[in-house]
Amino acid sequence: MPGRTLKDKVVVIGGASRNLGSLIAREIASDGAKVVVHYNSPSSKDDAMKTAQAVKDAGGESVVHEADLTKTDEVEGLFEVAIGAFDKVDCMVNTAGMVIKKPMAEVTEDDYDKMFAVNSKAAFFMMREAAKRLEDGGKIVTVVTSLLAAYTGLYSVYAGSKSPVEHFTRALSKELFGRNISVNAVAPGPMDTGFFYPAETEDSIAFHKSSSMNGELTKIGDIAPCVKFLLTDGWWVNGQTLFVNGGYTTR
Incomplete structure (x- = not known):
């Protein structure tokens, strides 16, 4: 059976300027993918441009676009840029996220609203737009957290705002039956990146x-x-949350 490749596939990556999103963009580029490198704000533009150049250097094609994924019109605009540049979208990967670590008693309304906007709302509308725009046979992958399987305090609003994405994943995977589009979530353990350390102590x-x-x-x-x-x-993996964490949590 021939392998399935990403050659000439158009992949929209949310949060592709650095860390995991950037690495995914560079790794799929060597297969000949066409990557839409999303970044969130002007402060990330230089990193996004470096990612896009790395994609080209690895043999892929790329286009860069800034968007606030908590705004539905900007999510729609991101996919419009992809279609405008490459005529289609085959895959969507969303790595964008935000973390706050504090006792629930100290979580403010502003904390709550920001976390659910970035971790839940943005993921939902990225998935919704992918459902409308992807070619049949496409793939949707979102990044959640292994804390979904943990019994712990201090991450209530972080893990809580990621938790709905599991339900979005299951629902959308079922809704897309008949189009050969798989929908999954990946739940890493705490990652050795700049995203992790600011909220932690030694x-x-x-x-x-x-x-x-x-x-x-x-x-x-x-x-x-x-x-x-x-x-x-x-x-053939569909509707699943994959815990990829070295045994940090299991479920």
């Missing part, structure tokens, strides 16, 4: 490390191949 970092295989944090290099698998030969 003691909590040590605890997170001790909770997974080999006493290590999750590396983005361990997650990107799993996303690529779901976009290619893993097409």
